[in-house]
Amino acid sequence: MEATFTSEDAxxxxxxxxxxxxxPKRLCVLEQLAGGERSVSDLSHDxxxxxxxxxxxxxxxxxxxxxRSRRDGTTVFYRLVDDRVLDAYRALQLVAG
Amino acid sequence: MEATFTSEDAxxxxxxxxxxxxxPKRLCVLEQLAGGERSVSDLSHDxxxxxxxxxxxxxxxxxxxxxRSRRDGTTVFYRLVDDRVLDAYRALQLVAG
DNA sequence: TCACAAGTTGCGCAATCACGCAATGATAGG
DNA sequence: CCTATCATTGCGTGATTGCGCAACTTGTGA
Incomplete structure (x- = not known):
């Protein structure tokens, strides 16, 4: 039995x-969404x-x-699901120095 | 001029x-190294x-x-470079729920 | 020098990935 | 309907990835 701190599933x-x-582009998306909802075409442009x-x-x-996404007419808006997403991103940036 | 929060390099x-x-295996390595230095063969086994x-x-x-790695005889020991690595891992786990 | 043990590197393969492009949905307005 | 717009899906391609296996390097000790 191996010393496993967290389950393999975790x-x-x-x-x-x-x-x-x-x-990098997905991280850029997360940054944009940190400012609030954005449409696909907006994100595509940014x-x-x-x-x-x-x-x-x-x-x-x-x-x-x-x-998560929300549809309004023909436009689909995306938003961050939780602030922990940004926390994780910031933690990565700290390691990246 | 696009709204860029961090540089592309970051x-x-x-x-x-x-x-x-x-x-997952590399995350498992990080967990093992959280308990201190370990050799390649130890990690391989665990x-x-x-x-x-x-x-x-x-x-x-x-x-x-x-x-980082350190050599002692024929054995190479690896260790975490910084606690921020574990912080980032924990942040990922929080998002993973 | 020889043999052995611990790691590293090179190679080939199957799987996955990011992208460009075309085609296909979904929705609103005339 | 017809059309225009916004978005998603499918396809092909070049690049990257994780793995197993073999060969090589490094260090130790007889």
């Missing part, structure tokens, strides 16, 4: 979060990539549970 | 940290992978600046 979940944050690409990045973030 | 560095932590594979994982962690 590690897998944490790794999924890290994977979702392992891309981050500097095409709309389909942004939609996929947002899908990754949503699958990881970092953001 | 995002790239944070993304590198996240990528280094985006693997995490449950082959030594060459562990060496590569450690190389990833070292390139990201999360761990």
């Amino acid at each position: 590690r897998n979940r944490a790794a999924l979060i890290a994977r979702a944050m392992a891309d 981050v500097g990539c095409q709309v389909p690409n942004m939609s996929q990045h947002l899908s990754v973030l949503r699958s990881a549970g970092l953001v | 995002r790239n560095r944070a993304a590198l940290i996240a990528r280094a932590m985006a693997d 995490v449950g992978c082959q030594v060459p594979n562990m060496s590569q994982h450690l190389s990833v962690l070292r390139s990201a600046g999360l761990v």
